[in-house]
Amino acid sequence: MGQILEVRGLTKRFGGLTAVNDVSFAVNEKEILSVIGPNGAGKSTLFKLISSFLKPTTGEVTFRGERISNQAPHIAARKGVVRTFQETTIFRNMSVRDNVIVAHQLRARASLLGFFMGSAEARRDEARFAESADEILAFLGLDGIGNELARNLPHGHLRALGIAIGLATNPTVLLLDEPFAGMNHDETMKAVAMVRKLRERGLTVLLVEHDMPAVMKISDRIVVLNFGEKIAEGTPSEIQNNQRVIEAYLGVEDEAIGL
Numbered sequence: 001m002g003q004i005l006e007v008r009g010l011t012k013r014f015g016g017l018t019a020v021n022d023v024s025f026a027v028n029e030k031e032i033l034s035v036i037g038p039n040g041a042g043k044s045t046l047f048k049l050i051s052s053f054l055k056p057t058t059g060e061v062t063f064r065g066e067r068i069s070n071q072a073p074h075i076a077a078r079k080g081v082v083r084t085f086q087e088t089t090i091f092r093n094m095s096v097r098d099n100v101i102v103a104h105q106l107r108a109r110a111s112l113l114g115f116f117m118g119s120a121e122a123r124r125d126e127a128r129f130a131e132s133a134d135e136i137l138a139f140l141g142l143d144g145i146g147n148e149l150a151r152n153l154p155h156g157h158l159r160a161l162g163i164a165i166g167l168a169t170n171p172t173v174l175l176l177d178e179p180f181a182g183m184n185h186d187e188t189m190k191a192v193a194m195v196r197k198l199r200e201r202g203l204t205v206l207l208v209e210h211d212m213p214a215v216m217k218i219s220d221r222i223v224v225l226n227f228g229e230k231i232a233e234g235t236p237s238e239i240q241n242n243q244r245v246i247e248a249y250l251g252v253e254d255e256a257i258g259l
């Protein structure tokens with residue numbers, strides 16, 4: 001398994017505050033890598049840097065050896081590095097299926113205007129997109145709810161729809177921002193299985209997550225941030241036994257590392 005993504009000496013300052021401080025690590029192809037750390041450790045900022053939603057103060061991110069940092073976010077997305085947001089844009093009055101069809105527009109040849117005006121090319125695109133949307137929904141086990149309005153979905157299904165929308169852009173690396181947040185045990189187990197399937201589909205998955213049992217279950221490797229710095233990197237069992245990690249989490253009861 002070769003390296004697909006590399007984070008090199010990444011630093012982000014907001015005025016006097018250093019949110020991410022000289023962080024480096026590599027992600028291997030088809031790996032599931034989690035970024036963890038106490039509140040305010042810099043995880044979201046790191047994700048925004050990797051997906052180019054923020055420009056680094058110093059350092060760089062490369063995808064297959066090409067720099068994707070310091071460029072517009074759609075450049076990273078077009079290359080295949082796609083972040084699903086906690087608050088991914090979901091059209092609440094549209095069906096699940098239509099949401100996934102519209103999400104394909106990011107890689108559409110016809111313009112969005114053409115899509116709504118019904119140009120010939122847009123109609124061809126629409127047929128392809130509908131087919132792809134159905135495939136994605138079936139893959140994620142969501143085909144039974146394709147016709148539901150997004151606004152009627154329970155929390156777990158809304159999250160899953162966020163992942164379906166991410167898949168519609170045909171990513172190579174998918175960044176999931178707290179995919180298990182607010183889920184009960186059953187929903188989390190379903191979502192864990194879903195993330196594993198993403199890897200079987202050939203994707204590389206990076207996730208930021210607070211749910212430690214889920215992180216330990218799902219990750220090939222874990223990167224730990226504390227006060228913006230990388231304090232550890234390793235397999236789940238290495239991380240659970242790492243003294244610096246244990247100390248960083250001491251006294252943070254609701255984020256217990258699960259020892």
Ligand SMILES: Nc1ncnc2c1ncn2[C@@H]1O[C@H](COP(=O)(O)OP(=O)(O)OP(=O)(O)O)[C@@H](O)[C@H]1O
Pocket residue numbers: 014017018019037038039040041042043044045046
């Ligand atoms: N746009 C910004 N402007 C100023 N400070 C910011 C900005 N974004 C983040 N920060 C600060 O950077 C630090 C890291 O924040 P970040 O959100 O990356 O941490 P986090 O690990 O994701 O936290 P949480 O687990 O609570 O979501 C925090 O001190 C935060 O207040």
